Amino acid sequence: MSHTRSDLKSPPPLPKGGLRIVPLGGLGEIGRNMTVFEHEGRLLIVDCGVLFPEEHQPGVDVILPDFTWIRDRLDKIEAIVLTHGHEDHIGGVPYLLKERADIPLVGSQLTLAFIEAKLKEHRIRPKTVQVAEGDRQKFGPFDIEFMAVNHSIPDGLAVAIRTKAGLVLNTGDFKMDQFPLDKRITDLRAFARLGAEGVDLFMADSTNAEVPGFTTSEQDLAPAIDQVFRTAPRRIIVSSFASHVHRIQQVLDAAHEHGRKVAFVGRSMVRNMGIARDLGYLHVPRGLVVDFKSLEGMPDNKVTLIATGSQGEPMAALARMANGDHEIRIGEGDTVLLASSLIPGNENAIYRVINGLTLLGANVVHKGNAKVHVSGHASAGELVYCYNIIKPRHVLPIHGESRHLRSNANLAIQTGVAPKCALVAEDGMVLDLVGGKVSITGRVAAGLVYVDGMTVGTVTEESLSDRRALAEDGVVTIVALIDPDTGILSEDPDFLTRGFVHDAASFDALIPVIKETLAKAARDGVHDFGELERLIDRAVSRWFQRTSRRAPVIIPVVIEA
Numbered sequence: 290m291s292h293t294r295s296d297l298k299s300p301p302p303l304p305k306g307g308l309r310i311v312p313l314g315g316l317g318e319i320g321r322n323m324t325v326f327e328h329e330g331r332l333l334i335v336d337c338g339v340l341f342p343e344e345h346q347p348g349v350d351v352i353l354p355d356f357t358w359i360r361d362r363l364d365k366i367e368a369i370v371l372t373h374g375h376e377d378h379i380g381g382v383p384y385l386l387k388e389r390a391d392i393p394l395v396g397s398q399l400t401l402a403f404i405e406a407k408l409k410e411h412r413i414r415p416k417t418v419q420v421a422e423g424d425r426q427k428f429g430p431f432d433i434e435f436m437a438v439n440h441s442i443p444d445g446l447a448v449a450i451r452t453k454a455g456l457v458l459n460t461g462d463f464k465m466d467q468f469p470l471d472k473r474i475t476d477l478r479a480f481a482r483l484g485a486e487g488v489d490l491f492m493a494d495s496t497n498a499e500v501p502g503f504t505t506s507e508q509d510l511a512p513a514i515d516q517v518f519r520t521a522p523r524r525i526i527v528s529s530f531a532s533h534v535h536r537i538q539q540v541l542d543a544a545h546e547h548g549r550k551v552a553f554v555g556r557s558m559v560r561n562m563g564i565a566r567d568l569g570y571l572h573v574p575r576g577l578v579v580d581f582k583s584l585e586g587m588p589d590n591k592v593t594l595i596a597t598g599s600q601g602e603p604m605a606a607l608a609r610m611a612n613g614d615h616e617i618r619i620g621e622g623d624t625v626l627l628a629s630s631l632i633p634g635n636e637n638a639i640y641r642v643i644n645g646l647t648l649l650g651a652n653v654v655h656k657g658n659a660k661v662h663v664s665g666h667a668s669a670g671e672l673v674y675c676y677n678i679i680k681p682r683h684v685l686p687i688h689g690e691s692r693h694l695r696s697n698a699n700l701a702i703q704t705g706v707a708p709k710c711a712l713v714a715e716d717g718m719v720l721d722l723v724g725g726k727v728s729i730t731g732r733v734a735a736g737l738v739y740v741d742g743m744t745v746g747t748v749t750e751e752s753l754s755d756r757r758a759l760a761e762d763g764v765v766t767i768v769a770l771i772d773p774d775t776g777i778l779s780e781d782p783d784f785l786t787r788g789f790v791h792d793a794a795s796f797d798a799l800i801p802v803i804k805e806t807l808a809k810a811a812r813d814g815v816h817d818f819g820e821l822e823r824l825i826d827r828a829v830s831r832w833f834q835r836t837s838r839r840a841p842v843i844i845p846v847v848i849e850a
């Protein structure tokens with residue numbers, strides 16, 4: 290069953306005893322995961338993440354979920370439950386806490402440590418409630434049980450939410466690695482127990498629903514990583530997400546084994562690895578990790594650098610290395626180990642970076658040429674196992690683009706979930722669990738909220754379209770001197786351009802267009818300069834579109850002569 294954007298309005302009041310489930314992000318994109326639960330007038334939030342911008346969103350730092358729907362009820366929020374410490378699950382928390390600082394944050398030890406470090410940079414000291422797998426705790430009318438799940442960051446939790454309306458199980462991000470480094474496997478026994486109790490709604494990670502079979506174990510990467518350390522002639526530069534503690538553990542182990550020293554590079558890498566080490570999630574042999582600076586005098590074949598970007602995202606740092614504007618200067622004979630995914634949709638950008646590094650003389654080892662990465666998400670085989678173990682009454686695929694959600698729903702249907710109970714929804718859709726049935730009852734605002742520098746929500750779709758136009762076709766400023774008495778041009782307009790390609794005669798044909806626009810405005814009695822500027826903008830844009838199929842940003846400036 291699926292609904293489209295257009296046929297849904299704001300939802301009716303929630304029937305007494307019902308549970309309302311509103312995904313504000315993560316359905317239709319990989320990122321900004323956030324679901325709001327409403328029951329007996331109280332709210333519970335699971336995850337509050339950011340989405341990273343793509344090339345068509347220039348200048349945007351991160352994208353947030355839209356908080357409009359909960360903004361006038363912030364005092365009703367019992368807690369924000371964080372399933373794990375990835376940016377797409379915790380990155381939005383500072384922005385929500387800026388609206389109400391004392392919302393309790395609930396999560397595992399590592400998750401809370403990561404979010405607290407992040408909030409410190411925003412000068413926010415949060416209220417926290419630390420939980421662990423096996424715990425069960427009440428937050429207002431929400432009775433929550435936490436279960437271990439295995440993912441590409443340690444200490445992930447799935448959450449079961451019991452209310453008078455029924456039982457909801459949210460996997461968070463997970464996979465079913467049977468041999469993880471920390472031996473902490475996804476708690477399928479708990480999933481089975483919940484299934485026996487009766488799961489009314491199962492919300493399952495869809496990221497890899499299109500990938501057949503099972504996600505390979507982290508352990509299977511060891512030979513390829515070892516191979517890199519055995520054969521690299523000079524320095525090894527590893528780029529990874531700053532939160533992938535287990536992947537970094539494998540790199541540390543290999544470096545130790547092969548007698549290399551390691552330095553962490555990048556603020557979030559240094560910070561997170563410090564936290565992971567202090568809390569016992571990362572085991573660092575004595576003397577292995579040193580300061581970046583102290584590696585300077587060391588022979589290249591004794592050096593390992595583990596780097597990440599400013600958002601804890603590896604590609605940003607690698608792109609800067611490829612451009613030669615990073616503190617790590619890539620040279621002939623260096624080996625770059627890209628121990629992370631090639632994010633779908635960004636392949637071109639990634640291969641551009643790999644090519645750049647190659648031109649600088651590096652040997653780049655990546656997912657495409659060696660087994661140095663496995664996904665952190667369950668593949669189709671694992672998801673099917675979950676459906677068969679849990680036997681949920683309804684399924685809401687989460688965490689994925691539309692195609693991932695659809696594939697995940699299809700897997701559920703294959704295991705016997707009724708097609709009308711496998712709900713493919715979108716951000717902002719309202720699902721009500723009432724009398725054991727889940728139905729889509731409306732939709733609320735769930736647009737993309739752009740963060741640019743210090744501003745939140747100031748950048749709009751229109752500003753982004755201007756930025757794209759600037760990048761594509763540049764800008765044309767038209768200065769029109771107008772006789773205030775007649776309202777017509779007192780001389781030919783001036784044209785100033787940036788990034789717009791033209792020759793001397795380019796604008797000759799445009800002058801009569803502007804003249805005619807202003808003459809018509811004068812005849813119609815339009816005198817307001819702002820209005821005249823809008824008319825010029827419209828006429829000139831249309832002219833460019835018709836004559837050259839170009840769409841520069843037009844800035845008309847009308848001045849009194």
Ligand SMILES: [Zn+2]
Pocket residue numbers: 373375378440462
């Ligand atoms: Zn994750």
